[in-house]
Amino acid sequence: MKTSIAIIGAGIAGITLARALAPSADVTIFEKSRGLGGRMANRRREGFTFDHGAQYFTARSPAFRSVAEDAIKAGHAGIWPKAVHTLRADGLVVDSRPPEPRYIGLPGMSGFANGLAEGLQIRKEATVAALKRTEHGWALTDSEGQDFGRFDLVLSTAPAPQTIRLMPEAFSGREALASVRMSGCFTLMIGLDEPLDLSFQAARIEDDVLSWIAVEGSKPGRGEKEALTIHSRNDWAEANLERDRDEVKSEMLASLTRLLGLDFSNAAWLDLHRWRYASVEKPAGQAFLFDEALGLGACGDWCLGNRVEAAVESATALSELLTTRLQGA
Ligand SMILES: Cc1cc2nc3c(=O)[nH]c(=O)nc-3n(C[C@H](O)[C@H](O)[C@H](O)COP(=O)(O)OP(=O)(O)OC[C@H]3O[C@@H](n4cnc5c(N)ncnc54)[C@H](O)[C@@H]3O)c2cc1C
Known part of the structure; x- marks a missing residue:
């Protein structure tokens, strides 16, 4: 069975990540807004x-x-x-x-963003409010407890101050997130x-x-x-x-x-x-954050800079690491 991946956010980072990972994993994007593109x-x-x-x-x-x-x-x-x-x-x-x-x-x-997102699996108006570790992977829910399913990996592309609120205390990238x-x-x-x-x-x-x-x-x-x-x-x-x-x-x-x-x-x-x-x-000053043991990662413009290109570079770097990992699995 393919690895299941939840991506939080359908800005340019989330879409770039999903396009790169979709051939080797079962990828779903959760986006809180009605439209795609985030700050674009x-x-x-x-x-x-x-x-x-x-x-x-x-x-x-x-x-x-x-x-x-x-x-x-x-x-x-x-x-x-x-x-x-x-x-x-x-x-x-x-x-x-x-x-x-x-x-x-x-x-x-x-x-x-809409053009790049064609063919991707995206749930719009779906705000991820909590991540909970279960026997069967990460359980994602909204603020009313609606269940978005279980996933092997969760990758957040929400701005750093929003990503840090979702990540558990044990996430190895917390210090980097807090520095943004x-x-x-x-x-x-x-x-x-x-x-x-x-x-x-x-x-x-x-x-x-x-x-x-x-x-x-x-x-x-x-x-x-x-x-x-x-x-x-x-x-x-x-x-x-x-x-x-x-x-x-x-x-x-x-x-x-x-x-x-x-x-x-x-x-x-x-x-x-x-x-x-x-x-x-x-910025965090590193291309992405990934906690191998927890199966949690994060990327976005805030990793490297201040522009669309920084978001793309960050998402591409995380997707390269994960593609190698998924293909070796
Ligand atoms: C006013 C302004 C002007 C700018 N001008 C330029 C410019 O001229 N050139 C340039 O290159 N860059 C510019 N930028 C910056 C550029 O827009 C960003 O660097 C880039 O779009 C960031 O992409 P991203 O995917 O990392 O983040 P975002 O676009 O912020 O995407 C994150 C997505 O996550 C979603 N999200 C957040 N929390 C949750 C949650 N809990 N559950 C589900 N979804 C969630 C958000 O709704 C959003 O769609 C500008 C930004 C702004 C705001």
């Missing part, structure tokens, strides 16, 4: 489209580049050719360097009735509150309607995480007005998303 997320409201998590991803390793190029051929990804400038209080600093390819999902960022620091982010989404005439399509922002702005329509395959996605700084989000959402929105809008000289407070669509764990401030 998008939202469609009133005809406006927003990538409210990751904006684009790079693919520097030949293996991941080939995955990204295959996704382009399959229509699940595209290249965003726009330059990323820098917006400061004293104006726009234009970046004229030729950019390395910036990949995006199609039709929104989660499209990349992640920070939050607020995403402001603005939909407009009229097109804007901005001198840039994407910019990093040097400001006390904001860090990023993108004009969604400049990405291939997005809607026709004018939509802006704005991210707060991570340190500002950390200091304001529990603050009233309307106040957060107002402060982000005020900063935008200062920078662009435009008032968006009466925009056709205004929305705010809070990411509790957006960015990795201090």
Whole structure:
């Protein structure tokens, strides 16, 4: 009988892991949300489209580049050719360097994950709340005690602060998990009735509150309607995480007005998303965590860095170890 593996999380790490392990094991992904992709997320409201998590991803390793190029051929990804400038209080600093390819999902960022997940066994809206060791492997349950089954191995790709809550005291990776620091982010989404005439399509922002702005329509395959996605700084989000959402929105809008000289407070669509764990401030510094004796492992961007590519690298490294182990079993 094949080894049964439960993977917690259908972000890019969980999907990468499942694709690599599925040929040699019986793999099920449990994902708490309705959609796939985790922080590679998008939202469609009133005809406006927003990538409210990751904006684009790079693919520097030949293996991941080939995955990204295959996704382009399959229509699940595209290249965003726009330059990323820098917006400061004293104006726009234009970046004229030729950019390395910036990949995006199609039709929104989660499209990349959806394409890669085709054929995988995934249980959506299934939040794993507890792991219990039994005679027949690890028993997974949700917060109401609903039984998700027994598995020989459990691999968590949830952000480190969430993974540590699931892992037993005896898990050998607890110290590494506890050393990880992640920070939050607020995403402001603005939909407009009229097109804007901005001198840039994407910019990093040097400001006390904001860090990023993108004009969604400049990405291939997005809607026709004018939509802006704005991210707060991570340190500002950390200091304001529990603050009233309307106040957060107002402060982000005020900063935008200062920078662009435009008032968006009466925009056709205004929305705010809070990411509790957006960015990795201090990674674990090891490619993955795996406790052979317990049959428990963990991976994700928080192992190595702060980007989609770090998540892929971490999941690939764990899958390589496990594939060798499974094929030798
Ligand atoms: C605002 C923002 C902007 C970003 N910009 C960029 C960028 O431009 N470029 C870039 O490369 N990266 C960017 N990133 C980072 C990038 O999104 C992440 O590095 C990457 O998506 C992490 O993938 P992951 O699979 O490790 O984790 P995640 O995407 O977080 O996936 C973890 C999954 O686990 C699920 N989960 C958690 N707990 C449970 C549970 N108990 N049971 C079941 N499921 C569970 C979650 O719902 C989630 O789907 C950005 C992130 C944010 C938030």
